[in-house]
Amino acid sequence: MPGSVPRIVMKFGGTSVGDLERIKAVAERVKKQKDAGCDVLVVVSAMAGETNKLVGYCDALSDLHDAREYDSIVATGEQVTSGLLAIALQKIGVAARSFAGWQVPIRTDSVHGKASLDTIDGERLLGCMAEGIVPVVAGFQGVGPDGRVTTLGRGGSDTSAVALAAAIRADRCDIYTDVDGIYTTDPRIVAKARKLEKITYEEMLELASVGARVLQTRSVGLAMRERVRVQVLSSFEDGPALVEGELPGSLVVDEDEIVEKKLVTGIAYSRDEAKLSVRRIPDRPGIAAAIFGPLSEANVNVDMIVQSTGADGTTNMTFTTSKSDLPRAISTLESMRHAVQYEELATDADVVKISVVGTGMRSHTGVAATMFRTLSERSINIQVISTSEIKVSVLVSAEYAELAVRALHTAYGLDDV
Amino acid sequence: MPGSVPRIVMKFGGTSVGDLERIKAVAERVKKQKDAGCDVLVVVSAMAGETNKLVGYCDALSDLHDAREYDSIVATGEQVTSGLLAIALQKIGVAARSFAGWQVPIRTDSVHGKASLDTIDGERLLGCMAEGIVPVVAGFQGVGPDGRVTTLGRGGSDTSAVALAAAIRADRCDIYTDVDGIYTTDPRIVAKARKLEKITYEEMLELASVGARVLQTRSVGLAMRERVRVQVLSSFEDGPALVEGELPGSLVVDEDEIVEKKLVTGIAYSRDEAKLSVRRIPDRPGIAAAIFGPLSEANVNVDMIVQSTGADGTTNMTFTTSKSDLPRAISTLESMRHAVQYEELATDADVVKISVVGTGMRSHTGVAATMFRTLSERSINIQVISTSEIKVSVLVSAEYAELAVRALHTAYGLDDV
CATH class of the missing domain: 3.40.1160.10 (Acetylglutamate kinase-like)
Structure with missing residues (x-):
């Protein structure tokens, strides 16, 4: 070339x-x-x-x-x-x-x-x-x-x-x-954020999609x-x-071009998140399709999804969208209340998504465990978890955003010393 | 069509x-x-x-x-x-x-x-x-x-x-x-100027070229x-x-589309004129070429030209350019003083060109005579004259511009009554 x-x-x-x-x-x-x-x-x-x-x-x-x-x-x-x-x-x-x-x-x-x-x-x-x-x-x-x-x-x-x-x-x-470059995290939050000399396409994609624009x-x-x-x-x-x-x-x-591979390359966060919980749905096959089909038709972009089953045999579905999609998501869910027969719809826009990104995760375990332990030590409650091959994301209350990012930046050894 | x-x-x-x-x-x-x-x-x-x-x-x-x-x-x-x-x-x-x-x-x-x-x-x-x-x-x-x-x-x-x-x-x-249209002359000068229903291409060209833009x-x-x-x-x-x-x-x-043909369609004037006189040139063949060749090469656009021969056998050449060409014209003429052997170069930017335009002139005589008489009656001195098939133009002192245009507008029966 x-x-x-x-x-x-x-x-x-x-x-x-x-x-x-x-x-x-x-x-x-x-x-x-x-x-x-x-x-x-x-x-x-x-x-x-x-x-x-x-x-x-x-x-x-x-x-x-x-x-x-x-x-x-x-x-x-x-x-x-x-x-x-x-x-x-x-x-x-x-x-x-x-x-x-x-x-x-x-x-x-x-x-x-x-x-x-x-x-x-x-x-x-x-x-x-x-x-x-x-x-x-x-x-x-x-x-x-x-x-x-x-x-x-x-x-x-x-x-x-x-x-x-x-x-x-x-x-x-x-x-x-x-x-002047791409940082391990937002330097406005973490003064010790370091500029990265190199980053892989995959890592950049994950960071870009969670707010490092x-x-x-x-x-x-x-x-x-x-x-x-x-x-x-x-x-x-x-x-x-x-x-x-x-x-x-x-x-x-x-x-291939990156010689010194790190476990974690960067910590990203996104405030443009809203959480929706559809509670006490009679458990039967096809619930997910019944809920997410109409949302997709209404152009609501759904991100993290967690399904949990209660002791009474009903199901709870919790998921996130962008803040701008929230009103459309609510009206879509309300219009299906009779069809889906859920009992309660709860929403919370006061949340933040924090992601740990790194191609090193592919070959190393323990990245997620470090994240959970670090947040737990600061008494930060994790509301939703999602993972990809090179990313672990958690949803936490918005008030903990800076504390969580700083703690994780230190925990993964990213601080500029 | x-x-x-x-x-x-x-x-x-x-x-x-x-x-x-x-x-x-x-x-x-x-x-x-x-x-x-x-x-x-x-x-x-x-x-x-x-x-x-x-x-x-x-x-x-x-x-x-x-x-x-x-x-x-x-x-x-x-x-x-x-x-x-x-x-x-x-x-x-x-x-x-x-x-x-x-x-x-x-x-x-x-x-x-x-x-x-x-x-x-x-x-x-x-x-x-x-x-x-x-x-x-x-x-x-x-x-x-x-x-x-x-x-x-x-x-x-x-x-x-x-x-x-x-x-x-x-x-x-x-x-x-x-x-809202084309007028017999500039309505800012002549309150009685009339809007023309129709005008020929040729007339419009002559009017446009003398300032009715x-x-x-x-x-x-x-x-x-x-x-x-x-x-x-x-x-x-x-x-x-x-x-x-x-x-x-x-x-x-x-x-062809104009049924009622008038002798004169409009009166135009242009203040963007300057007069140059090259005086007492030894009369011999080729003077015009010797003067206007270099001016053309210097991109000076020459308009009206009058040549007159004095009693002493010398020639005077008077012509006009646009005001913006005047400095370039002067320097070109000064550089040829020795070659052409003229005695004096006089310039005057305080002049205006007034034109009477009409296709009717083609078939009628007396248009120019009416112009000269009308100006003479107001004691307006004509410095240079030039004519085309459908236009008669004169150069006069700038102070007479409005007086001359108004008098001619009336003389040719163009006033709105």
Whole structure:
């Protein structure tokens, strides 16, 4: 994959290109990377605030607007940034040209507003780079089968960058953002949180899905499938050109690339949780289907599920949803009270989900036991438990969130000493 | 040309779509025209102020920016408006869809920032209209031979509208603007100026070129070649759907369509004039070439020219340029003082050009004589005279501008009584 000249994708988010001064700073950084002997392709978001402004226009005109028109309008934000950065690069002597999604072309399906990438033709971009020209591609957008502009949905610029990195077989995809890397946990809660040099795709996926929103989940999944090495780093720190072995950010890579494997890589938490308990259901086959079928039809996303049987032969079903799905979940459950014949519906939005993530769990036991013992020692009551191959999650009362995260961070030896 | 269903192009400029409320008002107007049984195609400019903002970004990043990037950036303004208007139309029950220049496609040459229209494929637009959908086309833009976005230069939306009207063989191209028509002269100077019901392409071209900037000159020339009937009317007045015979604006049409021909149609004036006199040049063949060759090479646009020979055998050359060309003209003339051996260079920017325009002049004499007599009666000294088939222009001291225009307006019987 890597040729003699390293091929790097550099992606800059909305705050990184928020005004003309920041665009000039980005140009300087791109120049530095190019001058260090790399072939560079740049992907940009819209200037911070632009997308919201354009979305606001659409919303103000019609609450149910045509998603095809929405896409055509909103995609202009990235088109403007790509042109401006090309001009800023030329101004400091770097040959560059902008590409809108349809010019690459970046082909997508026709699900406007939330399109999925289909194929990216990398030939024009590679041709451009072979002539020493830096392509500056508008992120977040593509073109549908009928030739209309599509967008990938919020955060889609990360996905654009990873997909473009795959299309041009890049050695690395650097995602410049407003944090300087991925941490063992939220540094706002745990002062001793450490920046991770490397993390696996699987771990990143689990962390992203429970609230560590540094990278969009979709982009991590794509990077894993396409084996694109992704670096998360800060666009606000100035430094030298980046060379392998001295990278300042956090690398998201394949497990093979990680020599020193840890049992636990990070502790994540999510406050966007609500607990529902359906109590005293006459126990009979098909209860789960009777409850979760209608919830799914009502677009309620159910996460953790625990079923328990009481001494009286009735069953209790406890599960979690996001806070925004709670009202819809309640009305759906109330409408099935007669059909399911449950006695009581209890809800609690004052909960937090805490997750311990690490690929090391696959080969080591005792991770869950350490978690339960640590929480028990602080008298933190565990309400629901769920596990995956590389993650253990528990639901606890919201008031214990910080205490639990700090205690677990220490217990798994993650503190920066 | 006209089928059973009238086919109308409606073009709205920047102030007509300046904010969301105005875009909604435009949608209502389009609906009215469509409900009256017309097939409608809409062309829009960027929201007022947007183009200037984007141009400002480009200028701030680089004084000599890449025109291809400039085009890609600036063209987003019209793209946004076309999408927003399509949403506003759908909201009130009118099927509509936006088209960027490249989606039509509107093909141009590759002179970025000032591209000329090449071909417009009207088939997709006609297909759209046949399905009852109103196409909303982004004006001012197209796509070059290499697939990059081009713009037609300032005011190019009028040209887009006329070219699209030709491509779909429209019965009429209605240009909605901030004035309600074309007047016999500037109503700010002559209170009795009358709105013209009809004016020929040739007259409109002459009026446009001397300062009555209602329609861009290029668009009028194109309308003349393609025989597109153009109506200029106000977007700020609300009225019923427009039907032939009861049009509220001014129609720019072929001479054949005008039954009642007037000797003089209008009086125009231009303050953007400067006079240069090169005095006492030794008379010999080739003087004109020696002077005007270098001026042309220096991109100085020369308009009126008068050559006079003195009693001493020397020649004087007097001519006019635009005020902005004056400094370049002076430096060019000074650099040729030795070669041409003239004695004196005099300049005067305190002049105004007044023109009397009318196709009736072709068949009637005495138009120029009336002009000279009228000005003479007011003791207005004529400095330079030039004539074309349907125009007589004079250069006079700027202080007489209003007096001269008013006197001529009355003399040719144009006053509204």
